[in-house]
Amino acid sequence: MLQTDPLSATFAALADPTRRAILARLSQGVLSVSELAEPFDMSLPAVSKHLRVLERAGLIGREREAQWRRCRIDAAPLKEVANWTERYRHLWEGRLDRLDGYLKELTGKKEAKGHGRKQQRGKQR
């Protein structure tokens, strides 16, 4: 159970509202642990524990700046989440032909990297 695949580790790290709030704050820039802890009704060690979970999942990194350690977001695992979720978009968009949508997505990825084929999807509303 401890040796989880990367996507499972990402999902597990995101399964907590405090950790998601930390990521939301870091999406605006690097912050120290104490700056990060400020808005939370939580001890520094409790915040640090959440940061360790995020760090193990690769969602944040730490950098030294003079005597402070600052945290920055690393969005690469979030991209994997988006890619994974995208496979199910045809379901919630209520496509009539689910299989057709699924196949289009698969072939679209191969054939039309960066082209307009997928532009009609998802961003309409």
Add this chain to the structure above:
Amino acid sequence: MLQTDPLSATFAALADPTRRAILARLSQGVLSVSELAEPFDMSLPAVSKHLRVLERAGLIGREREAQWRRCRIDAAPLKEVANWTERYRHLWEGRLDRLDGYLKELTGKKEAKGHGRKQQRGKQR
């Protein structure tokens, strides 16, 4: 810890490769528990336990068909995951002005529900 918010429950349910594989199979149609269990090297009770986690998170539903109970996927929670993840897309797409992207997204949500303002984002490549 037990009374989790819906998004946390969804992420927790997705933090397991077997549960994601179950969803992948259900994305192609309804299946009975034994049909679902077939490709997994796992007992029926173990599969059932995973199904309960998915059901509690609202990711699957059960329906009776004659004497069988069948499972179907419910993609609504996955839409919430996609919406949540979308807020971070500007980060992994390496936008130069992160704050600008973030602000545009915030104001875009209020000002341009369903309009074309967000179409340039995310689907270009």
